[in-house]
Amino acid sequence: MKKRNLYVLELIIGIIIISIAGILINNLIINLIRTNMGLSYSWLMQPAGFAISEYLIPFKPSDNYSFALIVGWINSLRVIVFGLILSTFLGLFAGISMTSKNLILSNIAKLYIGLIRQVPLLIQLMFWYFVVFLGLSEKPHDFLWSLGNISNKGFQLLGIKLSVEYCALLIGLSVYSGASIAEVIRGGIKSVSQGQWEAFRSLGLTETIGLRRVIIPQALPAIVPGITSQYLNLAKNSTLAIAIGYADIYAISDTTITQTGRAIEGFSILLISFLLLNLVISKAMERVNTAVNHYKK
Amino acid sequence: MIKLYLTGLMSLTLMLSGCASLENDKRSRLDLIKTRDKLICGVSGKIPGFSFLKSDGSYQGIDIEICKALAAAFLGSPNKVQYRPLTAPERFTAIKTGEIDVLSRNTTFNLSRDSIGGNGLTFAPVVFYDGQGLMVKSNSKITRIEQLNDANICVGSGTTTEQNLNDAFEEKKINYKPIKYQDLNQVVAGYLQGRCKAMTSDRSQLAAARTGFKNPNRHIILNDVLSKEPLAPASIGGDQKLADAVRWVIYSLITAEELDINKANIDKKIKLATEDKSKTSLRRLLGIDPGLGQKIGLSDDFFVNIIKSTGNYGDIYNKHLGKDSNLPIPRGLNNLYSKDGLHIAPPMK
Structure with missing residues (x-):
């Protein structure tokens, strides 16, 4: 009796899902027929006709849409890759500080994590950009014996120029993800039994060496899966760039879609490319995970 | 199954679109407006200077004045209007389904919208020549687009901005760097914080945004115009009868400015024309000699009614968008043709 009820329920849910999907697909087909558009990707080869504020490979408005999207992707990857590195260091430092016996250090870390995790990322990005970076003076301010300078246009050090949009996004994302990573790392360290701490201390090892050689290796299997999901979040959150004027893949796609009217095609490219990126991150982290667990044995 | 569903849905769509065309009977909407004794006017209600809801609940702006002028011409009183606030996607459907009589909602006149194969509307003469413009800080001493070489320009993500x-x-071979944000508020913030030398949007929107600035x-707003709107x-x-009537009401506003007839002097003009039989064209226009109104399905004193309610085009412009408003948009293209603008009315005879 119970089993039959379950089947009925499954059947109903199945029918609902299929009909919703059916309605959506029908809608799409009917609208495509009505507007006489059909699916097409040939616009990718047409000239883009808009400029991009920053690029690593030279881009002109007469270049085609696909090239514009590639430029956007490089901009995204630039933020994501450095964001991953920066947030890992931040998280590692804050996470270890939380478990530290040094009261000042552990309280600062707690304050950082508490504050950052309560405020939505979009608001944090707006704060970094509109308040912190655009609040800088318009005249470049030299630092490090004139090796670099900073103004509300950008940051420059040893010939490397970064726009304020890039800086705000990178710092905003890293600080945000860093707080979550810190919590993951703290949890990992806490998962190692107290006996291990006492063991290395009785061997006469210093706190730093003990942490690095004894505690962290044992904590890693608990840390890596948590960090993986934070990395994936960071990659996805990078699309908030459009709110603070950074020309990432989403900002470029947005312009592309409004200009060509090809929303379905534009979004499909966006979806597939993010899927691929996150698969790459997941696979890489899977490798790390196996290595870490191997070490444990 | 899916195929059946698809055919069902398609035939339903066809049936409904068939209904819409059948509903159009031969009677003009102008007669309907007169029987109803009320004009239903579609407006935005959200754009300062064009149509904006004041704190006392009344609407104000140039789009509203157009509705009032139409009501004055059709029904004899500018107050016989019912305003329907509409969003951008709703506006064309509202006309097609007959929910509103006239759309007066800063809508760009273009081929697709003015054609049977497109949105199926009929446009009246242009009431405001808008265009994309650039706003700069006055202490930057920038007055021409050429001075923006290598500048950052704050731009919002929009239709074709x-x-x-x-x-x-590109055409002027000027280098620039677009800093693109998602909406106008962020564009304004970026511009005010000094990230960009200039910000760009439709000129009327720039002017409206400026009213919210501290100073x-x-x-x-530079005189260079980047696009036609x-x-x-x-x-x-x-519906030719309604379209004709709407068209000539707009032209009446412009004609009045050309002839320097306004709210204050119209009674004097009427007196002058009544006494002086040689002023034939003025007598026809003011309805002292009958004929003009009848031809477009209106009473002969329609011109007088319009001017008494709203004043001429220049008065309306100055009050809501020009020097007497808090937007001050220079008249530029919106001046009369005789003053290097684009507004011109064909002869009203």
Whole structure:
């Protein structure tokens, strides 16, 4: 009796899902027929006709849409890759500080994590950009014996120029993800039994060496899966760039879609490319995970 | 199964679209407006200077004045209007389904919208020549687009804003860097914080945004116009009687400015024309000699009614968008043709 009820329920849910999907697909087909558009990707080869504020490979408005999207992707990857590195260091430092016996250090870390995790990322990005970076003076301010300078246009050090949009996004994302990573790392360290701490201390090892050689290796299997999901979040959150004027893949796609009217095609490219990126991150982290667990044995 | 569903849905769509065309009977909507004794006017209600809801609940702006002028001409009183606030996607459907009589909602006049194969509307003459413009800080001493070489320009993601910006700058071979944000508020913030030398949007929107600044008079809108956005009222296509009436009401406003007839001096003009039989064209226009009104299905004193209610085009402009408003948009293209603008009315005879 119970089993039959379950089947009925499954059947109903199945029918609902299929009909919703059916309605959506029908809608799409009917609208495509009505507007006489059909699916097409040939616009990718047409000239883009808009400029991009920053690029690593030279881009002109007469270049085609696909090239514009590639430029956007490089901009995204630039933020994501450095964001991953920066947030890992931040998280590692804050996470270890939380478990530290040094009261000042552990309280600062707690304050950082508490504050950052309560405020939505979009608001944090707006704060970094509109308040912190655009609040800088318009005249470049030299630092490090004139090796670099900073103004509300950008940051420059040893010939490397970064726009304020890039800086705000990178710092905003890293600080945000860093707080979550810190919590993951703290949890990992806490998962190692107290006996291990006492063991290395009785061997006469210093706190730093003990942490690095004894505690962290044992904590890693608990840390890596948590960090993986934070990395994936960071990659996805990078699309908030459009709110603070950074020309990432989403900002470029947005312009592309409004200009060509090809929303379905534009979004499909966006979806597939993010899927691929996150698969790459997941696979890489899977490798790390196996290595870490191997070490444990 | 899916195929059946698809055919069902398609035939339903066809049936409904068939209904819409059958509903159009031969009677003009102008007669309906007169029987109803009320004009239903579609407006935005959200754009300062064009149509904006005041704190006392009344609407104000140039789009509203157009509705009032139409009501004065059709029904004899500017108050016989019912305003229907509409969003951008709703506006064309509202006309097609007959929910509103006239659309007066800063709508760009273009081929697709004015054609049977497109949105199926009929446009009246342009009431405001808008266009994409650039706003800069007045202490930057920038007065021409050429001075923006290598500048950062703050731009919002919108219909074709970025493309227009690029077309204009490429054509003049000026280098620039677009800082693109998602909406106008962020564009304004970026511009005010000094990230960009200039910000771009439709000129009327720039002017409206400026009213919210701390020191509006420290910002100027450059005279260079990057794109054409002629805004015009519209009514349903295929109804010549209504379209004619709407068209000549707009032309009346412009004609009045050409002839320097306004709210204050219209009674004097009537007196003058009544006494002086040689002023034939003025007598016809003011309805002292009958004929003009009848031809467009209105009473002969329609011109007088319009001017008494709203004043001429220049008065309306100055009050809501020009020097007497808090937007101050220079008249530029919106001046009369005799003053290097684009507004001109064909002869009213």
